[in-house]
Amino acid sequence: MKILIVDDFSTMRRIIKNLLRELGFNNTMEADDGSTALPMLKNGGFDFLVTDWNMPNMEGIDLLRAVRADPALKNLPVLMVTAEAKRDQIVEAAQAGVNGYIVKPFTAETLKEKIDKIFERIDG
Amino acid sequence: MDSDEDNLNFQLHLAQQLVGYLEAGLVDDAATVIRQLRVPYERELFEELGKLTRDLHETLNSFRGDSRLAELTQDDIPDAKERLNYVVTMTEQATHRTLNALDEAMPIAESLQARAHGLTGTWQRFRQRELTVSEFRNMATEMDTFFIASSEETERLRTLMSEVMMAQDFQDLTGQIIRRVIRLVHEVEENLVGLIRLSSARMDSSKGVAKATGKTPHEELPTSHGPIVPNTHDATGDVVSGQDDVDALLSSLGF
Numbered sequence: 001m002k003i004l005i006v007d008d009f010s011t012m013r014r015i016i017k018n019l020l021r022e023l024g025f026n027n028t029m030e031a032d033d034g035s036t037a038l039p040m041l042k043n044g045g046f047d048f049l050v051t052d053w054n055m056p057n058m059e060g061i062d063l064l065r066a067v068r069a070d071p072a073l074k075n076l077p078v079l080m081v082t083a084e085a086k087r088d089q090i091v092e093a094a095q096a097g098v099n100g101y102i103v104k105p106f107t108a109e110t111l112k113e114k115i116d117k118i119f120e121r122i123d124g
Numbered sequence: 125m126d127s128d129e130d131n132l133n134f135q136l137h138l139a140q141q142l143v144g145y146l147e148a149g150l151v152d153d154a155a156t157v158i159r160q161l162r163v164p165y166e167r168e169l170f171e172e173l174g175k176l177t178r179d180l181h182e183t184l185n186s187f188r189g190d191s192r193l194a195e196l197t198q199d200d201i202p203d204a205k206e207r208l209n210y211v212v213t214m215t216e217q218a219t220h221r222t223l224n225a226l227d228e229a230m231p232i233a234e235s236l237q238a239r240a241h242g243l244t245g246t247w248q249r250f251r252q253r254e255l256t257v258s259e260f261r262n263m264a265t266e267m268d269t270f271f272i273a274s275s276e277e278t279e280r281l282r283t284l285m286s287e288v289m290m291a292q293d294f295q296d297l298t299g300q301i302i303r304r305v306i307r308l309v310h311e312v313e314e315n316l317v318g319l320i321r322l323s324s325a326r327m328d329s330s331k332g333v334a335k336a337t338g339k340t341p342h343e344e345l346p347t348s349h350g351p352i353v354p355n356t357h358d359a360t361g362d363v364v365s366g367q368d369d370v371d372a373l374l375s376s377l378g379f
Contacts, residue, residue, distance in 0.1 A: 009295060012293065015292060054346070084349060090373055094374060105290075
């Protein structure tokens with residue numbers, strides 16, 4: 001399974017990459033915002049997207065919308081990992097078609113639980 | 125016209141008086157005349173100064189009317205101080221979290237190293253056939269204990285290293301907060317520059333009065349806010365308190 005990690009902070013990308021590796025996902029790539037991530041996704045091959053919301057140029061919510069609007073990507077599972085904690089925003093992400101939403105700071109257990117849940121639903 | 129001519133005659137009269145007093149060495153009388161000569165010019169100066177003061181006052185008022193400056197000073201700057209304090213607290217916590225994990229991990233690593241070193245010595249003596257039977261028995265027991273303990277202790281070390289890693293998430297969270305404060309400082313700067321530009325335009329009456337917009341040219345506003353900081357306007361909004369809250373909200377939406 002190939003996973004794209006999108007966050008403008010390289011420290012957070014490293015943390016998520018390490019956590020995913022502990023969960024057995026070794027094939028990850030990184031992008032620092034939506035505008036870098038979208039062409040990578042369009043090139044194909046990704047099975048899962050983990051994205052932040054607050055990023056320069058193209059925010060995570062716009063990346064999510066672009067993914068859902070692309071016929072080739074519209075079924076890609078998307079997990080949002082963000083510090084954005086307003087209820088309106090969570091509703092907005094849900095309406096835009098997010099598959100999971102984690103607020104920072106988060107724990108390794110939360111990440112595992114949400115990823116399991118997403119794939120359970122997809123497989124089921 | 126008449127009054128101008130009168131003024132001129134009066135000034136000429138005073139000037140002649142002044143020359144007379146000076147030639148006669150009457151210093152005090154000369155000083156009185158000099159003061160009289162100065163009066164009309166001083167009045168003009170004060171009038172000009174008064175006009176400038178009024179202009180400045182009006183400029184400030186009109187600027188205050190529709191600018192962000194008042195809002196910035198009343199709300200955003202105290203908020204920014206609170207944000208920076210929060211950054212200090214968060215970095216302090218992250219550092220303690222890291223150091224606590226290290227405080228626990230270091231003795232474990234040291235003890236593993238010491239025991240492995242001790243066993244290596246005994247093992248070498250065993251290889252050189254220098255051990256007695258009872259020494260060999262002791263070594264075997266020690267090795268049993270060591271294998272079990274080292275497996276448990278290295279697992280504990282792994283957990284502590286994970287803890288150190290997770291503690292580094294402060295850099296992302298505080299980074300977002302600091303970037304928000306930087307945006308605010310930039311906005312204050314732009315407003316102050318606007319204020320100065322506006323004031324200088326008003327003072328320079330020949331160029332006319334610049335229109336006071338008092339607005340900074342906004343880029344497209346981001347939809348994101350960054351982490352919620354306690355004791356700021358963030359916390360007064362409708363925000364979730366943690367992952368459980370998020371899960372409850374999503375499940376109410378049918379997730």
